[in-house]
Amino acid sequence: MYINKEERRTGDATFNYTKITDSDAEFGRSDTVKEKGFYILPSELFANVCRKAFEFDE
Secondary structure (H helix, E strand, O other): OHHHHHHHHOOOOOOOHHHOOHHHHHHHHHHHHHHHOOOOOHHHOHHHHHHHHHHOOO
16 A cells, blocks of 8 residues: 555655554645545445445444
8 A cells, every 4th residue: 555655665664554543644644645635545445345334234
């Protein structure tokens, strides 16, 4: 994942974008949109959407 790679390159070897809150993820929105043209919040990542689907209880 692009964000994990960049955070780890800058020194945070354990950074995992899928584990942070959406509000904490906002730190990278502007730069990522400029570079990639889009931005996906952690809650919207496929891995998290799938995990939440299995947690749903009627």
